Amino acid sequence: MLRVEGVTVRYGRVPAVSSVDMEIADGEVLALLGPSGCGKSTLLRAVAGLEPADGSISWDGVDLGGVPVHRRGFGLVFQDGQLFPHRTVAGNVAFGLRMAGERRVEGRADELLELVGLKGFGPRRVTELSGGEQQRVALARALAPRPRLLLLDEPLSALDRSLREQLAIDLSRLLRDSGTTALVVTHDHDEAFTLASRVAVMRAGRIVQTGTPEQVWRYPTDEDTARFLGCTTFMDGTALNGTIQTPFGPAPLTAPDGPVRLGLRPTALHAGPGPTPATILTAVHRRDHIRLTVTTSAGQVDAITSITTPPTPGTPTTLSLAPDGLAIITPTPKTPRTHDVL
Numbered sequence: 001m002l003r004v005e006g007v008t009v010r011y012g013r014v015p016a017v018s019s020v021d022m023e024i025a026d027g028e029v030l031a032l033l034g035p036s037g038c039g040k041s042t043l044l045r046a047v048a049g050l051e052p053a054d055g056s057i058s059w060d061g062v063d064l065g066g067v068p069v070h071r072r073g074f075g076l077v078f079q080d081g082q083l084f085p086h087r088t089v090a091g092n093v094a095f096g097l098r099m100a101g102e103r104r105v106e107g108r109a110d111e112l113l114e115l116v117g118l119k120g121f122g123p124r125r126v127t128e129l130s131g132g133e134q135q136r137v138a139l140a141r142a143l144a145p146r147p148r149l150l151l152l153d154e155p156l157s158a159l160d161r162s163l164r165e166q167l168a169i170d171l172s173r174l175l176r177d178s179g180t181t182a183l184v185v186t187h188d189h190d191e192a193f194t195l196a197s198r199v200a201v202m203r204a205g206r207i208v209q210t211g212t213p214e215q216v217w218r219y220p221t222d223e224d225t226a227r228f229l230g231c232t233t234f235m236d237g238t239a240l241n242g243t244i245q246t247p248f249g250p251a252p253l254t255a256p257d258g259p260v261r262l263g264l265r266p267t268a269l270h271a272g273p274g275p276t277p278a279t280i281l282t283a284v285h286r287r288d289h290i291r292l293t294v295t296t297s298a299g300q301v302d303a304i305t306s307i308t309t310p311p312t313p314g315t316p317t318t319l320s321l322a323p324d325g326l327a328i329i330t331p332t333p334k335t336p337r338t339h340d341v342l
């Protein structure tokens, strides 16, 4: 397993990563999720050995401090694949194997190309491939030597949206089927939740929350995290016996009895038959729904409605509550770190 303890990376005097603790168990896929510039890539690069870091990075208890990049046994995939343009597809995959000292190169390269859905592509020139195909080759090249940890830095973000969504699903299956231990850096929460068994949310150089996708999505640790995860409105509610009373009606969600802070994503409120009167202010067409801003007695909020019933700004409507769009802000309990106590 990978263990990162108290890791800090500075560029000049400014820390890009501050006192990060993180673990990745064997077979686990951890997504580092956060906004641009929060330090995700820097942390990944420190784990890879590409960036000098203070603190400790170890694998199965062995400190990697003095171990150079190519001796860590980690595979790397970057946003733009970084393939060798003068080599064929098979040549690119085989390169990774030769670097790792593997002898059975041809067969293994074919095996990997089949795994990433590029069977028969071996003789093709990489310059003749689409962006998605190139990323699959980069993945095959990184996986070929059976790395003990695969490091993926925004592996899909250079691709267009529909391809990205399909490749995220394929990649998720591939990582799970091959039992690969991986660290994936992304700023896209859909991608993080598709790929990862656990998500670590980063902000300003620190990990602010770690949990399963469900935990992070439903119980963000603070309003900034909730906002990053799509919440646009915040309000107070009250939890009692497995139900949360909100200004828009009850939601069957679990929280300790008492006052709760709620984050609402636009999908939490649907314009249509419902108990809450509202007036439509704006309507914008999104992919599979219409996004609204509406006024209610609880203030201005975002909501959605179906594209089959295009609404007119200025008209009255009613809202119903969809609990799936609600987040319950749940501060992570502070656990003292060893060196804080000492």
Ligand SMILES: Nc1ncnc2c1ncn2[C@@H]1O[C@H](COP(=O)(O)OP(=O)(O)OP(=O)(O)O)[C@@H](O)[C@H]1O
Residues within 6 Å of the ligand: 011, 016, 034, 035, 036, 037, 038, 039, 040, 041, 042, 043, 187
């Ligand atoms: N080589 C460098 N020299 C100086 N500062 C750097 C360097 N690389 C990154 N930084 C700074 O460190 C901070 C973290 O950068 P990093 O690339 O790790 O963030 P990120 O979360 O991966 O963002 P993005 O998704 O935009 O790549 C940023 O403020 C960035 O400007």
